[in-house]
Amino acid sequence: MPAEDTGKLSDKLRLTFALTTVLCVLVLAISPLKDFLAEWKHYKRSYSKFAQGRLDTKRLLADYNPNIDQVWLPAMNVTDRCTTCHQGITQPSLGEVSVPQPFRAHPPVPHNVRDWGCTICHRGQGPATEVSEAHETTLAWEQPILPAHFLQSSCGTCHQGDMKETPQLMRGRELLSRLNCQGCHKLNHVERAGLGPDLSSVGNKVTREWIYKWLKEPRTVLDKDGNTTTNGYESGEESRMPKFRLSEEELKALSAFLSLQKATPLTPYKINPAVLAVWSKKPDLISQGEVRFRQMMCTTCHQLAVTRAGETKLIGGNIGPELTKVGSKVNEQWLIAWLRDPKDYLAHANMPQYGWTDEDLYKVSQYILNRLTDSDLLTNVPQLGSPTDQELQTGKRLFTDKGCTSCHSLSETSQQKDFGPDLTALGRKNASELEFSKSKIDRNLVSYIQAKLQDPVSVNPAARMPQYTWNQGDLDAVTTALLSQTGDAPTSALQHLVVPKKDVVFQPVGAFARVFERYKCYACHRFNGYGGTLAPDLSYEGSRAQKKWIADFLENPQTIRPTLILRMPQFNMSEKDAGVAAEYLSLAVQKAELDPESVDARPFTSTMAAKGKELYEVKYQCQSCHTIGATGGYVGPNLNNAGNWLTPAWIEAWLRNPQALQPDSIEPRRNFTDEEVRELTAYLITLRTGIKPPKTKSAAHSRLSAEGAGR
Amino acid sequence: MKENMRKALLLLTVLPCVPAASGCKKQATVIYPDVAFGAYDTEPDWNDPSKQVKLGYRESQGRHVFYVYCVWCHADATPAGPSNRSNLTPIAPLMNDGEKLNGESDEYLQNIITLGGSALGKSEMMPPYGKTLSAEEIKDVIAFTRTIAQPVYQKPGRPGPPYGTK
Numbered sequence: 001m002p003a004e005d006t007g008k009l010s011d012k013l014r015l016t017f018a019l020t021t022v023l024c025v026l027v028l029a030i031s032p033l034k035d036f037l038a039e040w041k042h043y044k045r046s047y048s049k050f051a052q053g054r055l056d057t058k059r060l061l062a063d064y065n066p067n068i069d070q071v072w073l074p075a076m077n078v079t080d081r082c083t084t085c086h087q088g089i090t091q092p093s094l095g096e097v098s099v100p101q102p103f104r105a106h107p108p109v110p111h112n113v114r115d116w117g118c119t120i121c122h123r124g125q126g127p128a129t130e131v132s133e134a135h136e137t138t139l140a141w142e143q144p145i146l147p148a149h150f151l152q153s154s155c156g157t158c159h160q161g162d163m164k165e166t167p168q169l170m171r172g173r174e175l176l177s178r179l180n181c182q183g184c185h186k187l188n189h190v191e192r193a194g195l196g197p198d199l200s201s202v203g204n205k206v207t208r209e210w211i212y213k214w215l216k217e218p219r220t221v222l223d224k225d226g227n228t229t230t231n232g233y234e235s236g237e238e239s240r241m242p243k244f245r246l247s248e249e250e251l252k253a254l255s256a257f258l259s260l261q262k263a264t265p266l267t268p269y270k271i272n273p274a275v276l277a278v279w280s281k282k283p284d285l286i287s288q289g290e291v292r293f294r295q296m297m298c299t300t301c302h303q304l305a306v307t308r309a310g311e312t313k314l315i316g317g318n319i320g321p322e323l324t325k326v327g328s329k330v331n332e333q334w335l336i337a338w339l340r341d342p343k344d345y346l347a348h349a350n351m352p353q354y355g356w357t358d359e360d361l362y363k364v365s366q367y368i369l370n371r372l373t374d375s376d377l378l379t380n381v382p383q384l385g386s387p388t389d390q391e392l393q394t395g396k397r398l399f400t401d402k403g404c405t406s407c408h409s410l411s412e413t414s415q416q417k418d419f420g421p422d423l424t425a426l427g428r429k430n431a432s433e434l435e436f437s438k439s440k441i442d443r444n445l446v447s448y449i450q451a452k453l454q455d456p457v458s459v460n461p462a463a464r465m466p467q468y469t470w471n472q473g474d475l476d477a478v479t480t481a482l483l484s485q486t487g488d489a490p491t492s493a494l495q496h497l498v499v500p501k502k503d504v505v506f507q508p509v510g511a512f513a514r515v516f517e518r519y520k521c522y523a524c525h526r527f528n529g530y531g532g533t534l535a536p537d538l539s540y541e542g543s544r545a546q547k548k549w550i551a552d553f554l555e556n557p558q559t560i561r562p563t564l565i566l567r568m569p570q571f572n573m574s575e576k577d578a579g580v581a582a583e584y585l586s587l588a589v590q591k592a593e594l595d596p597e598s599v600d601a602r603p604f605t606s607t608m609a610a611k612g613k614e615l616y617e618v619k620y621q622c623q624s625c626h627t628i629g630a631t632g633g634y635v636g637p638n639l640n641n642a643g644n645w646l647t648p649a650w651i652e653a654w655l656r657n658p659q660a661l662q663p664d665s666i667e668p669r670r671n672f673t674d675e676e677v678r679e680l681t682a683y684l685i686t687l688r689t690g691i692k693p694p695k696t697k698s699a700a701h702s703r704l705s706a707e708g709a710g711r
Numbered sequence: 712m713k714e715n716m717r718k719a720l721l722l723l724t725v726l727p728c729v730p731a732a733s734g735c736k737k738q739a740t741v742i743y744p745d746v747a748f749g750a751y752d753t754e755p756d757w758n759d760p761s762k763q764v765k766l767g768y769r770e771s772q773g774r775h776v777f778y779v780y781c782v783w784c785h786a787d788a789t790p791a792g793p794s795n796r797s798n799l800t801p802i803a804p805l806m807n808d809g810e811k812l813n814g815e816s817d818e819y820l821q822n823i824i825t826l827g828g829s830a831l832g833k834s835e836m837m838p839p840y841g842k843t844l845s846a847e848e849i850k851d852v853i854a855f856t857r858t859i860a861q862p863v864y865q866k867p868g869r870p871g872p873p874y875g876t877k
Contacts, residue, residue: 096866097767107768108847148751167775168752624784624799624836633798635783659843666780669842 040068040129043085047103056093068129071117078117080126082134089113121154122146137444142430146483147446149476153427156484160189172481175474179240183406184420184465188485196240196407198346200263205334205345208259209381212251218243242466245457250398256387257395263411268333269340272358279362289367292360297569298323300534301351301523304372317534317566319350319523327373336365352520355572403464420465425487435460449479506530512584515577527589534566540661542590544650549641551575551582560637560645591661599649604682612683615676625667628687636667643688651681757786757807758861766858773855776848780840781806799836809860817853824849 035041044066051060069083088094088103090113095105106113111121119126124145128134135145146154152169162170176182177191202211218241246254279285299316305324306315314322330338334345340356342349387395399405403419426449434448439458441447448459453475456463470478506527508516516522522531525538541550555578557568573581590596616622625635642651653660655677658667672680752771756762766774777785783795785806796803804811812820822830824844828837840849857864 095769109768151751164775165772619835620838621835624838625795633784633795634793635795664779666783667843668838668840670839671842 038129039131040081040084041066043087043102047085047087050100050103054093059093060088060091070127071114073115073117076117076120078120078126080117080119081129082118082124082126083113084129085131086118121151123154137431142432143428144444150446150480150483153480153483156189156481157427157486168477168480169484171474172477172479172484175478176481179242179468180407181423184403184418186418186422186424188424188487190481198348198410199258199261199408200411201261201266201345203259203262204264204266205330205338206259207331208255208384208387209378210329211258212255212384213378213381214241215244215246215251215254242468244402244466246402249394250402252384253391253394254398254402254404255384255395256391257399260387260392261410264345266334266337269336269361271336271362275358275362279359285363286367286370289363289365290371293364293367295570296354296364296572297567300566300569319532319534323368323372325372325374325377327369327371328375328377332365332369335368336361339365350520350523352523352569352571353518354569355574357572360572423482424485427483427486437461446479446483449482450475453478504529508584508588510584511580512588515581515584518577519571519573521581535568537662538585538589540589540591540594542586542588543594543596544647544661545586545645546596546647547582547586549645550585551578554578554581558641561634594649594653594661596647596649599647599652599681601648601685604648604678604685608679608682609686610683612679612681615680616683620670639684639687641687641689643685646684648681648685651684652677655680754855754859756861757805757859764858766855769851770855770858772848773851773853776844776852777806777855780844781852784836799834801834801836803837806856807859807861809862809864812856813860813862813864817850820853820856821846821849824852 048061048064051057051064054060064087068081069087070079070081071083072079083089085102086104086106088099089106091105093105094103095107097104099105117126118124122145123143125134125138125141125143128141132138133141137144152166155163155166156169156173159166164170173190176187180196181187182190206214282288301317301319303314303316303318303322303324305312305322307313314324316322338345338351339354339361341353342351343353399410405414406419427445429445431443431445431448434445436443436448437459439451441451441459451459452463452465453468453470456465456467506522506529507513521527521538524532524535526533527537528539545553553568554571554573555575557570559567586596616628623632625633627634627638628640646654650661654667655670655672657669658665659669750763750765751768752766752774753763754766754770754774756764778790782789784799784803785796787794787796787805789795796805806812819831823833823837825839825841825846827835827839829835830839844852
């Protein structure tokens with residue numbers, strides 16, 4: 001028995017032994033087999049095959065090796081193996097869309113792959129050698145590839161200043177600043193915007209009912225079902241005031257509290273009774289007011305809804321608030337006082353102080369109060385009556401609790417610091433650090449940011465963040481700007497590359513300081529990098545324009561650029577103010593290397609001018625963009641009055657190199673010879689309209705009303 | 712005993728499949744689709760604004776240049792409203808006019824933008840941009856116009872005349 005047993009056992013043992021051997025061999029084979037079948041090896045082989053099918057095989061395979069490629073930049077903490085599969089990335093001939101991925105070349109960006117690697121911009125897991133691990137979120141790696149649509153955010157992690165190559169990022173930062181996101185959140189390299197209006201005396205301006213409506217629906221846009229708008233029309237711009245989700249009690253309390261804010265008493269202005277007597281009886285009072293309103297170019301800063309051919313559009317600038325229904329909002333005495341001198345109500349108002357006559361003041365205010373109205377504005381607002389003590393107390397508490405103080409100041413409250421969370425490192429957050437609540441969105445940072453912006457409550461039912469209205473472009477732009485908030489640059493080695501934004505201020509001195517502040521020149525014009533971008537940059541105005549022309553223009557602005565919808569307002573500037581401004585601009589606001597006196601126009605002859613005319617009309621055909629007389633294009637400025645407007649020195653310098661004087665000018669730089677430059681200048685300075693701009697108001701009126709009638 | 716043998720045989724056939732299968736599965740994702748990364752930028756189709764044309768980095772840079780320098784004469788709608796196109800004689804081609812532009816090579820377009828119309832025997836109303844825009848920027852604009860072309864552009868066009876022909 002024992003022998004038999006042994007025999008049986010040894011048989012079993014032998015079989016087990018054989019099986020184990022086979023198993024061992026198999027197990028040992030797994031690793032080399034897996035290695036052979038590795039994803040990246042497959043791409044290596046297919047690239048080689050792909051390259052052999054192309055004409056420039058040799059070049060494509062010049063640095064081919066069958067192993068893992070990597071970009072290793074220890075100083076920048078970059079170990080990117082992306083080029084293992086993305087093998088054609090530096091091959092210029094593989095740039096076509098028809099080249100299959102992952103072999104396509106990278107487009108020519110300023111930073112090349114060899115010096116920068118991939119993940120600094122694209123994110124993802126650099127050392128990974130599997131497609132899914134490199135690109136997607138895994139348990140061990142939560143920084144997936146950034147969708148190409150938001151790629152500009154990576155530029156923003158180092159480049160803090162403006163860059164024309166990244167329009168989406170710039171727009172996003174502009175919106176963050178414009179909507180004053182910094183009022184509640186901490187953000188890096190976003191310019192701090194001015195606050196919302198100071199509400200210290202808002203009770204003088206609007207009624208409690210209007211406040212109630214505004215807080216409930218700041219600006220209801222026209223919806224698909226044709227529901228009416230509350231305070232405006234749909235436009236590209238979202239309103240700066242977001243919608244807070246307030247209960248009925250909260251609305252009543254806040255409106256009660258705000259309607260009693262009257263820190264500075266309103267001193268009503270009495271319009272001359274003689275003017276009232278004449279104008280209040282005129283049947284065309286309101287239409288005359290409209291003419292004057294248009295003439296003063298209020299729409300350069302304010303939008304109005306205009307209906308043409310059944311389509312309602314907002315027309316005008318966005319520096320000031322939209323005015324379509326302002327007549328149903330403000331009280332008459334406040335409006336007149338505000339128009340006369342805005343800084344009486346708001347010390348830091350951006351609104352310039354126009355020179356008003358009582359007649360204009362009456363006409364324009366009557367137009368605003370009677371035409372820019374909506375009788376249905378307050379239809380759904382309950383009768384609120386006078387505020388109770390309870391409401392006032394709750395309102396005061398809510399004003400702080402809801403974060404109103406982040407944007408608005410009141411005489412009795414101070415601004416709250418850090419009301420919302422710090423967002424300076426939002427762009428580096430892992431999905432596991434975010435709160436998604438029960439929302440059904442993808443669990444990644446981009447979807448989180450977009451959901452939060454569109455509907456804060458969807459990802460956090462207790463969110464205090466108010467509701468903004470976005471169009472898709474702006475939503476993507478803001479997302480891009482937020483993704484660029486990564487705290488530090490991606491690696492400490494890049495920290496020295498960070499280009500911080502420079503703060504510039506242009507503060508004129510002397511008599512011009514007062515004019516500059518009164519007419520708010522900086523709201524639209526830029527001076528050495530300071531100020532708005534709506535109107536021409538005036539940094540070199542003294543080298544460009546003649547003093548007399550500046551003074552005449554300020555007193556009575558004429559349109560130089562015919563396509564402009566937003567034009568220089570008619571300030572009714574006094575001769576003295578215009579003189580002060582012209583004097584200062586022509587002497588102190590010059591380009592250092594361009595002395596306006598450096599070219600003497602006296603030696604220019606009529607023969608030269610005639611030659612210049614021929615160059616203008618035949619050889620160079622400048623009329624494709626510029627207008628002289630009544631013919632020509634309207635891309636560039638109208639040159640009818642060039643002789644009175646521009647200095648000869650400026651014309652010559654401009655013809656030689658426009659971009660040297662104005663880097664963003666679209667006028668192409670030509671190959672003019674010195675002789676041609678002088679001949680063209682000789683011709684241009686002969687162009688004078690000769691007619692002095694009408695000085696008297698009545699002349700200006702009749703001209704513009706004629707224009708208005710012709711429209 | 713026989714059962715054991717059968718089990719062993721089964722194991723022998725099944726086991727090698729495990730690593731092979733894991734490899735096979737990954738080979739299935741041969742080309743990673745562009746859509747996974749989204750488009751860098753988009754431009755509405757000029758003839759049908761409801762459609763969006765996808766733009767890559769290069770085309771997107773070209774789009775920016777186009778809307779600053781070229782749009783005034785080469786489109787019917789401009790950021791300022793009216794177009795300057797009708798003020799020109801001859802009228803400038805629309806930049807999405809594939810029938811006119813698809814036949815021209817990239818080199819030809821590069822030349823006409825760099826040197827201006829008259830250098831290539833065309834209208835002087837097209838000024839030279841060679842000193843205002845870099846060669847790269849001009850290439851970007853061309854890449855942009857190719858993507859918006861109607862009918863759709865297909866490489867290659869006819870070879871352009873040598874650089875600088877007058």
